[in-house]
Amino acid sequence: xxxxxxxxxxxxxxxxxxxxxxxxxxxxxxxxxxxxxxxxxxxxxxxxxxxxxxxxxxxxxxxxxxxxxxxxxxxxxxxxxxxxxxxxxxxxxxxxxxxxxxxxxxxxxxxxxxxxxxxxxxxxxxxxxxxxxxxxxxxxxxxxxxxxxxxxxxxxxxxxxxxxxxxxxxxx
Numbered sequence: 001x002x003x004x005x006x007x008x009x010x011x012x013x014x015x016x017x018x019x020x021x022x023x024x025x026x027x028x029x030x031x032x033x034x035x036x037x038x039x040x041x042x043x044x045x046x047x048x049x050x051x052x053x054x055x056x057x058x059x060x061x062x063x064x065x066x067x068x069x070x071x072x073x074x075x076x077x078x079x080x081x082x083x084x085x086x087x088x089x090x091x092x093x094x095x096x097x098x099x100x101x102x103x104x105x106x107x108x109x110x111x112x113x114x115x116x117x118x119x120x121x122x123x124x125x126x127x128x129x130x131x132x133x134x135x136x137x138x139x140x141x142x143x144x145x146x147x148x149x150x151x152x153x154x155x156x157x158x159x160x161x162x163x164x165x166x167x168x169x170x171x172x
Contacts, residue, residue: 013111013119020127021095021118027134028092031085034138034158035063041151042069060089071146084133091121091130135168 044066052062064082067073073081105114108123142159145152162168 020122023127
């Protein structure tokens with residue numbers, strides 16, 4: 001609940017900011033790790049990897065391409081994955097490599113005053129969206145097997161770890 005006391009407002013915003021940023025960074029790292037785990041099975045040539053470097057292909061596009069090549073995802077699923085991954089990587093990158101550029105204050109539906117954009121972007125509801133969508137993508141890959149033993153085992157190992165950590169409950 002929003003507090004009218006200015007000092008408490010700052011405290012509430014700061015208390016929400018760091019853990020929300022950590023969620024975006026963690027999910028981004030998780031997506032990077034998924035990319036690195038699946039890349040050997042995606043049949044990406046050295047020429048394609050070099051073209052990615054030369055063209056500065058975004059990490060989000062690289063991750064999506066690896067998933068496209070390792071799984072037979074329907075176009076709507078691939079599109080949804082692409083949108084989620086792009087947002088997660090964008091905000092992960094912004095958290096890890098902050099800009100000194102000044103930006104206008106933003107509003108939030110739950111706060112009645114203008115706040116720095118970071119307090120709008122890195123709020124609990126967005127962090128929850130980020131974590132939920134990252135986990136849902138992994139679970140989707142687990143439930144919709146790729147047909148490649150090594151890929152399916154890798155995804156299964158990830159889900160097993162998430163279950164051990166009590167992040168997901170999934171029945172096989």
